[in-house]
Amino acid sequence: MEKYLLELILKGLWGVLTTEVFVIFAIVLPCIILFYMVFGLLEDYGYIPRIAVILDRILHRVGLHGYSVIPMLLACGCNVPGILAVRNLEVIPYVLGGILFINILHATGIIKLVGKLLHP
Incomplete structure (x- = not known):
C-alpha cells in the first residue's frame, strides 16, 4: 500500500511531480536567469x-x-517584481495603469512553457 501511494505521488496520473520539476529546472529557470x-x-x-x-511619448498615449x-x-521575467516596482511611481493613475498593463504582459518562462505544451 505504501509503495502504491509513493508511486502515485511521484508519478501520478500524468507524472505531475516529475513534470513540475522538469518544467521548473529545464524550461522556466533558464529563461529567467538569462533575462x-x-x-x-x-x-x-x-x-x-x-x-x-x-x-515616454509612446507610453503617454x-x-x-x-x-x-x-x-x-x-515583468517580462516575472510579473511579481514588475508589480512591486510599479509601486515606486509617483502618481496613482500611473501606478494603477502600470499594474493593469503588467498583468496583460506574459512572463518569458510562461510563454516558453505554453509554447512547449502547444508544440510537443
Whole structure:
C-alpha cells in the first residue's frame, strides 16, 4: 500500500511531480536567469533610463509614464517584481495603469512553457 501511494505521488496520473520539476529546472529557470543577466547588463551600461526617455511619448498615449517601462521590463521575467516596482511611481493613475498593463504582459518562462505544451 505504501509503495502504491509513493508511486502515485511521484508519478501520478500524468507524472505531475516529475513534470513540475522538469518544467521548473529545464524550461522556466533558464529563461529567467538569462533575462535577468541581460537586464543586469543593460542596467550596468545605462541603457534602461535611455529606453525610458525614448518610450515616454509612446507610453503617454497609452496613459503611462516613461519610467513605467522599467517595471514592464522586469515583468517580462516575472510579473511579481514588475508589480512591486510599479509601486515606486509617483502618481496613482500611473501606478494603477502600470499594474493593469503588467498583468496583460506574459512572463518569458510562461510563454516558453505554453509554447512547449502547444508544440510537443
